[in-house]
Amino acid sequence: MPHVSLNLDLAARIQQRLTAPDYRRWRSRVEATGGCLKPVHLSGFRKLIDRTTGTVLDRLAGTIYAPCGNRRASVCPACSDRYAGDAFQLIRAGVAGGKAIPADVADKPRLFVTLTAPSFGAVHTRPTTRHGKPRPCPCGRFHHDDDPGLGTAIAPDAYDYRGAVLWQGHAGELWHRFTIRLRRELATAAGIRVKDFPQHARLSYAKVAEYQRRGLVHFHAVIRLDGPEGPDDLAPNWGDTDSLEHAVRAAAQTAQVTKTLDLDGQTEEHTFTWGQQLDIRVIHRPEQVEDGHGNLTDQALAGYIAKYATKGTSTSETPDRRVHSERHIEHLKVHPHHKRMIRTAWQLGGNEDLAFLRRWAHMLGFRGHFLTKSQRYSLTFTQLRGVRRTFQHHAALEALGVEPGSVVVINHWNYTGNGHADDAERELAEAIYQRKRDNRVTKKEDQP
Structure with a gap:
C-alpha cells in the first residue's frame, strides 16, 4: 500500500508540474538537452551582432540548460x-x-x-554443449541468463580478489x-x-x-x-x-x-x-x-x-560515483562479489604504490578510459562535437537569414547549478528523452 501511495503522489506532482505557469519554458530547456537527467544550469546571455553595423540581430538572456555529458546510462x-x-x-x-x-x-x-x-577462480556460468544445449554450472545448478549470480565467485573465500583487482589496476x-x-x-x-x-x-x-x-x-x-x-x-x-x-x-x-x-x-x-x-x-x-x-x-x-x-x-556491477570510505562501501547496492572487489581495491589503495586504487575503487580498480x-x-570526440555545434550554429544563423561570416557571436554564461528540482521533473525529462529516441528509431525504420 505505501508503494501505491508513493506512485499516486508522484503522479500528482507530475500533473502539478505540467500545469505550472513556467512549464513550457522548462520543457524547452530540457528538450534542448535531449532530455538530460542532470542538466547543467547556466545563466547569462548570448548576442548575435552584425559585424558591419554593430546592430544586435538576436539576443538570448536568462537561464539555459546544457547536457551533463555523462556516459553512464544509469546516470543519464x-x-x-x-x-x-x-x-x-x-x-x-x-x-x-x-x-x-x-x-x-x-x-x-x-x-x-x-x-x-x-x-x-571459478565463477557461476551458463555452459552449453557443442549443439547449444545448456549444461550445469560447476556449482551443479542451471542458471537463467538474468541470474544476478552469474559471473560471481562459486567459492568466495578461495577466489583471488586481490589478484583480480591488481590485474584490473594495471x-x-x-x-x-x-x-x-x-x-x-x-x-x-x-x-x-x-x-x-x-x-x-x-x-x-x-x-x-x-x-x-x-x-x-x-x-x-x-x-x-x-x-x-x-x-x-x-x-x-x-x-x-x-x-x-x-x-x-x-x-x-x-x-x-x-x-x-x-x-x-x-x-x-x-x-x-x-x-x-x-x-x-x-x-x-x-x-x-x-x-x-x-x-x-x-x-x-x-x-x-x-x-x-x-x-x-x-x-x-559498479556504483555511479566514487566511494570515500570503507564504511561507505558497505551501503552500496551491488552484488557481494563486486562489493568485495571494491573493498579489496580500497584496502590495497592504502599502500603507497597503489594509492590510485582508492580513487578507482568504485570501478573495481579499472582506471582507464572506456x-x-x-x-x-x-x-576525435571533440571534433565530432565541434561538427555538431557548427551545424547547430549555422542552422540558427540560417533561420535569421544571415551569413556566418557577417556576424559576431558573444557568449557570457555562468554556472548556477545542475539537475532537476525533484523526481517529477526527472520523470518528465526522461519521457522527453524517450519520445525523442522513439522518433529517431521510427524515422530510421521509415528510411528506404
Missing part, C-alpha cells in the same frame, strides 16, 4: 545515447572512411580483437605493452629493425573496455595497419591480414607487465598477462556479409563497438 540515458552515437561515427570512420577519413581505409588489413583477463598498462609487442612482431616478420618500423608502417587502433559479469574488463579493439602517414597512406606491401593476425596472437601471448610492489610492508613481484581466451575476427567491406567463420562487416562492427561503449559505462584510440585512427 540521453547523454549516454549521444555518446554511443558519437562512438559509432568514430569507429565507423576508422574502418569504412567518412568524416574526412578516406574510404580506402576499408582496403587495409583490419581486425576486430578481443583480449580478456586471466582466471582468478590493465591499461598491459594494453600499452601489447601494442609495443605488436609493433615488434610486425617488424620482425617484415625483416626490418623495430626502430625503423615508423618509417614503414603505422599501427592504428580504437579499443573499448567492457565489464564482464565477473567484474573484470575485456578489451575489444579495432586494429588497422596503415602506411607511415596514417589513414591517407597505403599499408606496406608486406602487411596483409594474415601477417597482422599472426602478430596479434604472438603479442597477446608475450605481452606482460611486471611490478615490484610494497604491500603491507612486504615486497612482492607481480606479473600481469592476458587471459587464454583471445578472439580475432576479420573485418570486411559493407557488401560482404558476416559468414560462418566469424568475419565482420565494418557497419556491424561499429554498432557492436557503440553497444560495448555504453554497456561498459552503464554496468550494474574508449581510446591511437592518434591517426580517425577523428
Whole structure:
C-alpha cells in the first residue's frame, strides 16, 4: 500500500508540474538537452551582432540548460545515447572512411580483437554443449541468463580478489605493452629493425573496455595497419591480414607487465598477462556479409563497438560515483562479489604504490578510459562535437537569414547549478528523452 501511495503522489506532482505557469519554458530547456537527467544550469546571455553595423540581430538572456555529458546510462540515458552515437561515427570512420577519413581505409588489413583477463577462480556460468544445449554450472545448478549470480565467485573465500583487482589496476598498462609487442612482431616478420618500423608502417587502433559479469574488463579493439602517414597512406606491401593476425596472437601471448610492489610492508613481484581466451575476427567491406567463420562487416562492427561503449559505462556491477570510505562501501547496492572487489581495491589503495586504487575503487580498480584510440585512427570526440555545434550554429544563423561570416557571436554564461528540482521533473525529462529516441528509431525504420 505505501508503494501505491508513493506512485499516486508522484503522479500528482507530475500533473502539478505540467500545469505550472513556467512549464513550457522548462520543457524547452530540457528538450534542448535531449532530455538530460542532470542538466547543467547556466545563466547569462548570448548576442548575435552584425559585424558591419554593430546592430544586435538576436539576443538570448536568462537561464539555459546544457547536457551533463555523462556516459553512464544509469546516470543519464540521453547523454549516454549521444555518446554511443558519437562512438559509432568514430569507429565507423576508422574502418569504412567518412568524416574526412578516406574510404580506402576499408582496403587495409583490419581486425576486430578481443583480449580478456586471466582466471582468478571459478565463477557461476551458463555452459552449453557443442549443439547449444545448456549444461550445469560447476556449482551443479542451471542458471537463467538474468541470474544476478552469474559471473560471481562459486567459492568466495578461495577466489583471488586481490589478484583480480591488481590485474584490473594495471590493465591499461598491459594494453600499452601489447601494442609495443605488436609493433615488434610486425617488424620482425617484415625483416626490418623495430626502430625503423615508423618509417614503414603505422599501427592504428580504437579499443573499448567492457565489464564482464565477473567484474573484470575485456578489451575489444579495432586494429588497422596503415602506411607511415596514417589513414591517407597505403599499408606496406608486406602487411596483409594474415601477417597482422599472426602478430596479434604472438603479442597477446608475450605481452606482460611486471611490478615490484610494497604491500603491507612486504615486497612482492607481480606479473600481469592476458587471459587464454583471445578472439580475432576479420573485418570486411559493407557488401560482404558476416559468414560462418566469424568475419565482420565494418557497419556491424561499429554498432557492436557503440553497444560495448555504453554497456561498459552503464554496468550494474559498479556504483555511479566514487566511494570515500570503507564504511561507505558497505551501503552500496551491488552484488557481494563486486562489493568485495571494491573493498579489496580500497584496502590495497592504502599502500603507497597503489594509492590510485582508492580513487578507482568504485570501478573495481579499472582506471582507464572506456574508449581510446591511437592518434591517426580517425577523428576525435571533440571534433565530432565541434561538427555538431557548427551545424547547430549555422542552422540558427540560417533561420535569421544571415551569413556566418557577417556576424559576431558573444557568449557570457555562468554556472548556477545542475539537475532537476525533484523526481517529477526527472520523470518528465526522461519521457522527453524517450519520445525523442522513439522518433529517431521510427524515422530510421521509415528510411528506404
